[in-house]
Amino acid sequence: MSTLSLAYVVLFYVAGFIFLAGLVLRITKYARTPAPLKIPTMPAPTTRTGVVMRLAREVVFFQSLFRSNKWIWIFGWIFHLSLLLAFFRHLRYALSPDSILWPLVNNEIVLSFGKYAGFTMLLGLLGLFGRRIFVDRVRYISQPSDYLMLLLIMGIAATGLGTSYLSHTDIVALKQFALGLLYFDPRPVPNDALILIHLALVAILLIVFPISKLLHAPGVFFSPTRNQVDNAREKRHLAPWAAELDSTRGNR
Amino acid sequence: MADFDTPELKEYLSIPAIEPGAMEGLAPFVAKPPHQEPLGYPGELVDNWEEKAIEKMGDMLKKYRGFQVFLDSCVKCGACTDKCHYFLGTSDPKNMPVARQDLLRSVYRRYFTFAGKFFPKLVGARDMTREVLDEWYSYFHQCSQCRRCSVFCPYGIDTAEISMAAREIMDSIGQGQKYCNEIITKVFSIGNNLGLPEPALRDTLEDLEEEIYEDTGVRVRLPLDEKGADILLITPSADFFAEPHIDGLMGYAKVFHEAGVSWTISSYASEAANFGMFIGSYENSQRIAMRVREAALDLGVKRIVHGECGHAWRVAYSFWNTYAGPWDFLDPNYPVPQHICEFTWDLIQQGKLKFDKSENDHRVVTFHDSCNVARATRMGDKPGGQFEIPRNVIKAVCNNYVEMDPDTIKDATFCCGGGGGLLTDDLMEIRVKGAMPRMQALHDVVEEQGVTNMAAICAICKSQFSKVLPYYKMPMDMIVSVHQLVSDALILTGQNDGDEASGEQDS
Numbered sequence: 001m002s003t004l005s006l007a008y009v010v011l012f013y014v015a016g017f018i019f020l021a022g023l024v025l026r027i028t029k030y031a032r033t034p035a036p037l038k039i040p041t042m043p044a045p046t047t048r049t050g051v052v053m054r055l056a057r058e059v060v061f062f063q064s065l066f067r068s069n070k071w072i073w074i075f076g077w078i079f080h081l082s083l084l085l086a087f088f089r090h091l092r093y094a095l096s097p098d099s100i101l102w103p104l105v106n107n108e109i110v111l112s113f114g115k116y117a118g119f120t121m122l123l124g125l126l127g128l129f130g131r132r133i134f135v136d137r138v139r140y141i142s143q144p145s146d147y148l149m150l151l152l153i154m155g156i157a158a159t160g161l162g163t164s165y166l167s168h169t170d171i172v173a174l175k176q177f178a179l180g181l182l183y184f185d186p187r188p189v190p191n192d193a194l195i196l197i198h199l200a201l202v203a204i205l206l207i208v209f210p211i212s213k214l215l216h217a218p219g220v221f222f223s224p225t226r227n228q229v230d231n232a233r234e235k236r237h238l239a240p241w242a243a244e245l246d247s248t249r250g251n252r
Numbered sequence: 253m254a255d256f257d258t259p260e261l262k263e264y265l266s267i268p269a270i271e272p273g274a275m276e277g278l279a280p281f282v283a284k285p286p287h288q289e290p291l292g293y294p295g296e297l298v299d300n301w302e303e304k305a306i307e308k309m310g311d312m313l314k315k316y317r318g319f320q321v322f323l324d325s326c327v328k329c330g331a332c333t334d335k336c337h338y339f340l341g342t343s344d345p346k347n348m349p350v351a352r353q354d355l356l357r358s359v360y361r362r363y364f365t366f367a368g369k370f371f372p373k374l375v376g377a378r379d380m381t382r383e384v385l386d387e388w389y390s391y392f393h394q395c396s397q398c399r400r401c402s403v404f405c406p407y408g409i410d411t412a413e414i415s416m417a418a419r420e421i422m423d424s425i426g427q428g429q430k431y432c433n434e435i436i437t438k439v440f441s442i443g444n445n446l447g448l449p450e451p452a453l454r455d456t457l458e459d460l461e462e463e464i465y466e467d468t469g470v471r472v473r474l475p476l477d478e479k480g481a482d483i484l485l486i487t488p489s490a491d492f493f494a495e496p497h498i499d500g501l502m503g504y505a506k507v508f509h510e511a512g513v514s515w516t517i518s519s520y521a522s523e524a525a526n527f528g529m530f531i532g533s534y535e536n537s538q539r540i541a542m543r544v545r546e547a548a549l550d551l552g553v554k555r556i557v558h559g560e561c562g563h564a565w566r567v568a569y570s571f572w573n574t575y576a577g578p579w580d581f582l583d584p585n586y587p588v589p590q591h592i593c594e595f596t597w598d599l600i601q602q603g604k605l606k607f608d609k610s611e612n613d614h615r616v617v618t619f620h621d622s623c624n625v626a627r628a629t630r631m632g633d634k635p636g637g638q639f640e641i642p643r644n645v646i647k648a649v650c651n652n653y654v655e656m657d658p659d660t661i662k663d664a665t666f667c668c669g670g671g672g673g674l675l676t677d678d679l680m681e682i683r684v685k686g687a688m689p690r691m692q693a694l695h696d697v698v699e700e701q702g703v704t705n706m707a708a709i710c711a712i713c714k715s716q717f718s719k720v721l722p723y724y725k726m727p728m729d730m731i732v733s734v735h736q737l738v739s740d741a742l743i744l745t746g747q748n749d750g751d752e753a754s755g756e757q758d759s
Contacts (some may be wrong), residue, residue: 037573041408043639067403137330187442211365213327216324220407
């Protein structure tokens with residue numbers, strides 16, 4: 001195997017490890033940190049089921065963002081939906097047709113729209129980038145990392161589109177490379193500039209994920225203002241460290 | 253009237269272009285040792301405060317999930333940037349919720365994240381310096397913790413939580429705010445924010461009994477420290493002396509009288525307000541809340557009813573059970589606590605109160621949803637009861653009711669501008685400017701629908717509006733208590749007929 005292939009294999013194992021370990025650590029941290037007070041943004045659901053529905057509306061439709069700003073919503077939602085479609089379309093490179101997950105890949109939605117998801121993704125990202133430049137308020141709050149993050153994902157989308165519309169990558173070889181990584185049986189990476197850049201950018205995204213604002217993905221599920229049930233009067237809510245204070249609050 | 257310009261009310265509320273530095277340097281008076289130490293904080297800025305501040309931040313990251321998640325999750329999408337009344341009123345970009353959070357997030361990133369430790373410029377990370385501290389002190393006291401931004405954030409990031417945490421960090425290194433900490437000191441030493449001692453309180457309540465008698469010919473009582481009463485009323489101390497709060501208090505008294513229940517006020521817990529929340533202090537909030545538990549136990553009451561106060565209702569509804577519960581010694585048939593509006597609305601539904609709505613016919617009333625009631629609590633059984641029940645009460649006693657712009661009511665309500673520990677003269681500029689969006693919506697209904705009065709159920713809102721309405725060329729007495737409207741329309745059993753109650757007849 002060439003040095004290049006070896007480098008990519010190592011890169012992907014390292015990136016994959018950082019992504020998974022970083023995410024697990026972060027999620028564990030969120031889960032273990034207590035929320036000592038009831039702070040749901042009201043009106044809030046009064047049942048667990050209601051909270052699940054509320055979170056589902058946030059995650060699937062970006063409900064609060066829709067109420068807040070239609071431009072950010074349309075660009076953001078198109079981008080995330082495209083990302084999801086592209087993800088499912090990419091599963092074909094890591095699954096064999098006899099896998100039980102194959103229907104996730106081989107269905108009408110993914111097949112017909114997935115192909116164009118790269119374009120809509122770019123459109124959404126360009127919209128978000130444009131807002132950072134042209135809206136004075138958003139420009140004010142943007143750091144270099146905020147622009148770079150958009151550029152990174154735009155780079156991934158653009159090179160990905162390039163591999164299917166400009167110069168066709170050897171899909172069979174790519175699939176062997178991907179499956180090789182999954183089954184710890186490394187295979188050479190296709191020697192094609194576009195796909196190499198595409199893969200490198202994806203690896204960077206994986207590495208950056210658990211140490212950046214991309215943590216909004218797990219974060220939304222742990223946000224006390226969204227995931228708490230409105231039942232403060234009915235049920236006493238007490239975090240472990242707060243329970244310790246109970247013993248010091250006097251003899252009543 | 254002051255050395256700043258009152259914002260102009262336009263035809264509609266517009267999003268201003270940013271003006272960096274517009275409110276730079278505005279800061280409240282710093283607390284002196286006598287108002288720091290009783291709260292468990294150092295009297296003045298400690299020597300190694302930079303280090304201590306970071307240490308405290310690390311401690312809070314372990315204790316408050318919201319703090320940790322909110323600091324990590326922001327993607328700088330900009331959805332919140334036009335939602336804060338202080339930004340809309342001042343154009344200062346640091347009053348945009350995300351920018352306010354970033355004052356603290358930048359320091360969090362520097363000391364607690366990989367990117368901030370190794371690539372500070374890339375992610376806007378900053379060292380904890382005197383400049384940063386001054387900026388915190390200024391802009392975290394230009395936030396009323398109203399949570400409007402949290403409604404619109406796709407991740408529910410609540411700037412109130414960040415500003416509370418920032419204040420707790422500043423308190424812990426000796427840089428507290430005089431207004432809040434002095435008030436909390438008074439609660440600990442005397443029992444209420446005003447520092448009103450028991451004899452003065454008793455006199456006040458007797459005066460009010462006399463006033464109601466003169467007005468109606470009915471002996472309505474406002475009992476103090478009566479053991480064995482069924483209901484303990486916990487209400488903001490502003491209800492004992494300020495206008496229009498006091499008219500609300502007389503309203504509660506009349507409602508209790510007509511309901512035929514026995515009730516009492518406690519001189520020990522003569523304060524619903526809990527400024528411990530404003531400074532983000534679990535310990536101090538709990539200490540204040542415990543006074544209510546102690547009073548309820550001492551007086552042997554069966555229920556607790558809560559007066560008109562916004563942040564206090566938040567503490568009572570959402571936090572009392574945590575701080576001072578369980579309330580298993582009270583009557584389980586009633587919620588603990590119960591809001592006075594819930595209490596009154598129950599009686600209205602049962603047909604136990606008789607009203608002459610025409611007594612309010614000289615008014616066209618609108619309702620200001622107080623931020624803490626709207627976005628941090630509930631009334632009744634159903635989500636949104638905090639919007640419906642006060643409106644139902646008003647509509648039951650007034651013939652003329654109109655709503656303000658739907659984008660400025662219910663959970664999208666605009667803060668009065670004086671909440672969150674900002675109700676102090678040293679912050680008048682931000683109070684007036686921050687009131688602009690609410691003033692705009694009010695002005696619209698005054699012009700278009702002839703509104704004469706705005707009702708509210710929050711002591712801070714009432715005080716703030718009395719003060720800022722004149723800046724916007726509206727009369728200060730436009731603001732009324734909801735239970736003032738109830739009081740004016742309520743017909744007490746055995747009440748004198750007509751308006752000209754002489755108060756001379758024997759009872």
